[in-house]
Amino acid sequence: MGNPFVHAELNTTDVDKAKKFYSSVFDWKLEEMPMPEIGNYTIVSVGEGTGGGIMKQMIPGAGSAWMPYVGVQDVKASTKKATQLGAKVLKDVTEVPNMGWFSILTDPTGAMLGLWQTK
DSSP states (O other): OOOOEEEEEEEESOHHHHHHHHHHHHOOEEEEEEETTTEEEEEEEOSSSOOEEEEEOOSTTOOOEEEEEEEOSOHHHHHHHHHHTTOEEEEEEEEETTTEEEEEEEOTTSOEEEEEEEO
16 A cells, blocks of 8 residues: 555645634534644544645745645655655654654656655
8 A cells, every 4th residue: 555645734824714614614623733833733534534734835925825744664764765766855754743754846847745654
């Protein structure tokens, strides 16, 4: 079986507006999680299926966009393999304390994608 999508993250220019919209239209449950390095992070619980998060867009001048994360067994090895196949690393492997590790890449076509390894 292939690696599944495990998380979808909205990087938005207007967090409050996005939270109001998505919690209303989809009945998603939102929970704030303080993250000192980026401010608040909103966990999105959807019941069944892949959940996600909402955070302020951190790329200067970029618009709002959804980014999927793919679950991997070894984020360092998967990041290395992806770069060997033409990906570019935007954010190298980074730990999220008590949760796991992630990296952010662009594939050879320029699409952004996150890799996630659960702790």
